[in-house]
């Protein structure tokens with residue numbers, strides 16, 4: 110099975126990236142994927158936002174935009190899955206080609222532009238969602254007149270089926286979306302979104318009678334150092350529950366292939382690692398470790414996963430690393446984290462979280 114899967118990986122690498130993605134999705138839907146063979150080591154488990162994560166490694170948003178396969182992704186051994194980004198109405202996204210791969214750089218550039226089937230299709234699928242932790246990532250429609258209203262309707266529609274909700278203001282491929290990082294705009298967004306969450310709880314909804322799911326904000330890695338404190342202050346003041354650091358970057362530092370680097374869109378994978386980990390550490394220090402952080406950007410090994418934890422992440426997500434390394438990466442990362450805990454005689458990840466935040470925060474960017 111391993112060998113066969115290796116061949117599958119080689120084939121996927123030879124295909125156009127978007128076709129390769131669709132093929133991977135189909136195989137997952139058909140059940141043709143390697144199962145996470147063993148139960149997770151109990152030291153990998155954590156309770157964050159009242160949710161029991163069996164391990165800290167999750168699927169980042171964008172892989173399963175339409176909630177087609179949370180079940181197989183969880184069965185592969187991931188600790189949680191974030192579906193989306195979803196917008197209220199279906200969107201075709203930008204013209205193809207719109208995903209580019211550089212094997213030399215171990216990186217992708219995408220300018221998909223929130224292609225997705227819209228809320229109704231995802232809601233129908235999530236009505237029979239699997240057990241395990243499934244977050245829903247919300248965006249604003251490309252032509253939305255009132256972007257905030259799109260996020261509010263996403264909160265209202267998905268509160269009953271999501272374990273957590275992510276406000277994604279950081280895609281570089283929807284013109285103007287990143288303007289929501291401007292302090293006044295961010296404050297207005299979070300005020301209305303939190304109002305919607307409070308109203309849900311107040312009226313006894315969602316149908317399950319549970320309180321509204323926790324709210325996360327997903328940030329861009331291109332925020333200037335000087336702007337970060339105010340952004341973090343607003344997120345805290347508006348009582349969001351966590352921050353995802355980070356989305357893809359518009360920067361091209363560390364990219365060697367010049368033709369690849371010239372493509373427009375968001376860069377992910379290895380060249381994003383230092384930038385996103387440094388920002389993660391800065392945010393960890395700014396909020397004094399109070400708000401759980403999800404570290405994402407360039408995780409492609411046990412070492413890079415551990416570095417994110419040490420920079421301040423309680424939870425991790427990945428996408429591009431899986432494209433290049435294949436699903437065996439999931440087990441390797443979990444093993445490396447257990448190894449790191451064993452070295453410290455730690456019984457959980459807690460003592461490792463943020464222990465190198467200072468060094469990461471002070472690091473110069475390449």
Ligand SMILES: Cc1cc2nc3c(=O)[nH]c(=O)nc-3n(C[C@H](O)[C@H](O)[C@H](O)COP(=O)(O)O)c2cc1C
Nearest residue numbers: 169170171194219355356377378406407427428429
């Ligand atoms: C093809 C592709 C599509 C993506 N789509 C989304 C998306 O819809 N919403 C989102 O929040 N992030 C999206 N992302 C960003 C990832 O969730 C993640 O933040 C980023 O890729 C960095 O992680 P990585 O280096 O492990 O890939 C996408 C990334 C890729 C490569």
